[in-house]
Amino acid sequence: MTTMDKINKLLKRRGMYGYQLTDALGLSRGVYSQWNSGVSKPSHRNLHRIADYFGVPYIDLLPDDETNEKTPAPQSEGLSGLDQDLVKAILSLSESEKVSLYAFLTNHKRGE
Numbered sequence: 001m002t003t004m005d006k007i008n009k010l011l012k013r014r015g016m017y018g019y020q021l022t023d024a025l026g027l028s029r030g031v032y033s034q035w036n037s038g039v040s041k042p043s044h045r046n047l048h049r050i051a052d053y054f055g056v057p058y059i060d061l062l063p064d065d066e067t068n069e070k071t072p073a074p075q076s077e078g079l080s081g082l083d084q085d086l087v088k089a090i091l092s093l094s095e096s097e098k099v100s101l102y103a104f105l106t107n108h109k110r111g112e
Helices: 003-014 017-027 029-037 044-054 079-090 094-109
Strands: none
Touching: 003 029, 003 044, 017 029, 017 044, 044 079
């Protein structure tokens, strides 16, 4: 399933349209159309914002083919070698381990 399939599914569950999501995130309305048509893709920053908005783990929005061990670290994002290694390690976790890690980080961020 693609990222946009997943975002559209979340929108449908809430009875929302794409422009409502971009309005809520302070993005231009046209950006959703560009994402949906494949002209562009949501940045990692925007994927994190969308995940927070819907209350889902960021990893759940990644395309299915990007959540396996074959995925290279996103070098174009300007990550250091250590950060790239961390991304690779996280992507190699099982789904249940990713959920546990996300829960830990979410609770830690809130100071719980």
